[in-house]
Amino acid sequence: MLQILRNKAQSTIIQALVLIIALVFIFWGVGTNMMNSRDAAIVINDQEISFQEFQKSYDQTVNMYRQQFGDAISEEMLKGLGVKQQVITQLTQGALLRQGSEAMGIMVAPSEIQASINKMPQFQNDKGFDLERYKAILTANSLSPHKFEASISHDLLSEKGIAFINDFATTVSDAEISELQRRDQESVIVKMIKVSPTAFSDQIVMEPGELAAWFETEKNTYKSEQKIKVKYLSFPFKAQMAGITISDEQVLAQFEKDKAAYQTPEQRQARHILLKTAADSSPDDKATQRKKADDILVKARAGEDFSALATTWSEDTSKTNGGDLGTFARGRMVKEFDDAVFSLEQGAISEVITTPFGYHIIKVEKIHPAISRTIEEVRPAIAAKLQGELAKPAAFQVANTAYEGIISAGSLQAYADKNGTTTINATDFFGRSTPPVGVEQDPRFLDTVFALKQGELSSLIETPSGYFIVFTEAIQEPAPPQLDEVKERVSKDYIVAQSQKKAKETAASLLSKIQEGAEFEATATEANLSVITTGSLRKKNTQPDPTVPASLIDQALLLNSKSPVPKEPLAVKDEWYLLQFVERTIPELTSLKEETRKEYTATLLKQKQDRLLSSWLKQQEKRSKILANKNL
Numbered sequence: 001m002l003q004i005l006r007n008k009a010q011s012t013i014i015q016a017l018v019l020i021i022a023l024v025f026i027f028w029g030v031g032t033n034m035m036n037s038r039d040a041a042i043v044i045n046d047q048e049i050s051f052q053e054f055q056k057s058y059d060q061t062v063n064m065y066r067q068q069f070g071d072a073i074s075e076e077m078l079k080g081l082g083v084k085q086q087v088i089t090q091l092t093q094g095a096l097l098r099q100g101s102e103a104m105g106i107m108v109a110p111s112e113i114q115a116s117i118n119k120m121p122q123f124q125n126d127k128g129f130d131l132e133r134y135k136a137i138l139t140a141n142s143l144s145p146h147k148f149e150a151s152i153s154h155d156l157l158s159e160k161g162i163a164f165i166n167d168f169a170t171t172v173s174d175a176e177i178s179e180l181q182r183r184d185q186e187s188v189i190v191k192m193i194k195v196s197p198t199a200f201s202d203q204i205v206m207e208p209g210e211l212a213a214w215f216e217t218e219k220n221t222y223k224s225e226q227k228i229k230v231k232y233l234s235f236p237f238k239a240q241m242a243g244i245t246i247s248d249e250q251v252l253a254q255f256e257k258d259k260a261a262y263q264t265p266e267q268r269q270a271r272h273i274l275l276k277t278a279a280d281s282s283p284d285d286k287a288t289q290r291k292k293a294d295d296i297l298v299k300a301r302a303g304e305d306f307s308a309l310a311t312t313w314s315e316d317t318s319k320t321n322g323g324d325l326g327t328f329a330r331g332r333m334v335k336e337f338d339d340a341v342f343s344l345e346q347g348a349i350s351e352v353i354t355t356p357f358g359y360h361i362i363k364v365e366k367i368h369p370a371i372s373r374t375i376e377e378v379r380p381a382i383a384a385k386l387q388g389e390l391a392k393p394a395a396f397q398v399a400n401t402a403y404e405g406i407i408s409a410g411s412l413q414a415y416a417d418k419n420g421t422t423t424i425n426a427t428d429f430f431g432r433s434t435p436p437v438g439v440e441q442d443p444r445f446l447d448t449v450f451a452l453k454q455g456e457l458s459s460l461i462e463t464p465s466g467y468f469i470v471f472t473e474a475i476q477e478p479a480p481p482q483l484d485e486v487k488e489r490v491s492k493d494y495i496v497a498q499s500q501k502k503a504k505e506t507a508a509s510l511l512s513k514i515q516e517g518a519e520f521e522a523t524a525t526e527a528n529l530s531v532i533t534t535g536s537l538r539k540k541n542t543q544p545d546p547t548v549p550a551s552l553i554d555q556a557l558l559l560n561s562k563s564p565v566p567k568e569p570l571a572v573k574d575e576w577y578l579l580q581f582v583e584r585t586i587p588e589l590t591s592l593k594e595e596t597r598k599e600y601t602a603t604l605l606k607q608k609q610d611r612l613l614s615s616w617l618k619q620q621e622k623r624s625k626i627l628a629n630k631n632l
Contacts, residue, residue: 045099093621113149126256187537201495225431244394262373266330271307273306432446538553
């Protein structure tokens with residue numbers, strides 16, 4: 001119904017509809033389930049998940065990917081990642097988990113919900129849980145206490161269900177620990193051929209006909225982005241801040257609460273020289289590194305330039321900066337290193353310090369004393385912070401009142417005409433990547449706006465700077481360009497694509513010859529490629545081989561004398577690799593430190609619990625009736 005109201009907001013009959021709906025809500029209340037299965041996105045054993053719930057989960061997942069990969073991630077990439085199916089699976093499994101938990105007799109008591117909410121830091125003040133803050137935050141996020149507490153109940157039910165299932169996997173055997181230890185410590189040496197597309201760039205001949213044919217298959221890649229033209233009202237938080245007065249008592253209370261934030265602890269700038277060792281280094285290797293550290297310490301204390309010594313001898317990445325670690329406070333480094341740095345005078349050089357990373361020689365370059373800012377120094381910042389916190393619910397109230405007024409008036413323009421002080425902002429056509437001045441550039445905001453249909457009015461859209469109400473006037477759909485318009489770009493892309501294709505074909509051809517019995521080195525030489533023999537590769541390596549991409553190590557560890565090469569060339573970004581097994585080293589297992597044994601136990605236990613939960617969910621799915629709306 002709300003969607004109909006948004007789409008038909010320009011209609012003159014809206015006022016009557018709103019009045020009728022309002023009366024129904026006031027006297028009869030909102031039902032617990034107002035939709036039938038045709039309006040549900042997913043139905044799991046008669047439990048309905050609405051399109052609104054699906055869209056919210058979808059938006060959250062997309063936002064997660066945008067944070068991970070950047071805002072440039074396209075709709076095509078999202079389709080390739082299968083985001084829609086991911087969300088369907090997540091929502092389905094969540095419902096199955098809650099239903100299964102209830103069937104096992106697991107319940108969530110009201111007191112548990114209350115205790116969980118009471119612990120949430122966003123609802124706390126210096127005295128504990130703040131009911132008014134709780135109500136204000138829920139109001140600002142368009143949530144009722146009933147709806148929010150129901151979501152907390154769902155979360156707690158899921159947590160208890162998972163914990164109950166996990167209780168069936170609580171032990172790990174010594175044999176399992178030993179096997180994991182062996183897999184972690186075994187190593188392999190392989191030969192490697194790298195086939196890079198750059199080697200074929202000069203070989204690509206670009207025939208006009210072939211370029212045009214390739215462009216036809218790829219032209220959607222070059223589409224202009226969708227553009228929209230909107231009218232909108234904005235309700236910035238800053239506009240509400242000016243009318244909010246903050247008392248001295250409020251400032252003082254906040255200052256006392258956040259006092260630690262206004263204190264800068266003592267910091268020190270230090271350089272170091274590191275001679276690396278590992279937990280499994282032999283006594284001889286450790287003795288060699290210690291002797292080297294002692295000799296360097298003598299040079300440093302004799303007056304040789306510490307920075308130059310670090311550049312020459314240090315095995316840490318900081319050697320390129322003369323061993324400079326920058327400025328840091330106590331607690332940033334491992335304890336042994338930390339204790340040494342903060343016990344030295346400015347300009348002093350430490351003894352040789354032993355840490356889990358190896359042997360260090362440290363020089364303290366500068367000491368920055370601790371600083372405590374006074375309340376007078378931070379008063380304006382605290383007042384602004386408190387104004388900002390109070391401005392958000394105030395802005396919501398103003399925006400919500402305006403939204404109700406727009407619906408009642410029948411259109412955005414009618415509302416503006418009725419309220420002479422209201423100014424409608426209007427844009428020309430713009431794309432997602434080029435929002436005009438005044439339009440929020442927050443990715444989630446743009447996702448919402450670009451999801452609107454032509455002639456559709458949004459609901460309240462919250463952004464980092466305030467609230468917006470947006471009406472989409474017109475939409476220009478993306479269209480592929482003519483080849484002549486983007487020929488330079490297409491030509492470059494064509495060469496890259498053909499080079500990648502050539503590299504893949506070459507790698508497959510070479511591997512086929514090797515699988516048929518051709519010598520690894522001879523095959524590489526014939527193709528003008530070099531062979532690299534790696535160092536020892538293993539899962540956990542404190543000094544990994546820089547010539548081997550980390551993603552290849554697991555594949556290398558799968559090889560053996562019976563299966564010396566992979567079945568297919570291995571891709572790393574745009575490059576292709578061929579591997580051949582040389583030898584495997586299986587170390588003699590030693591007794592584990594208690595800390596390492598606990599780590600292994602926790603890892604294996606988590607794997608068992610994950611497998612158990614996954615199997616349980618699959619069984620639940622087999623026994624359940626699950627329907628996904630075709631409109632998804």
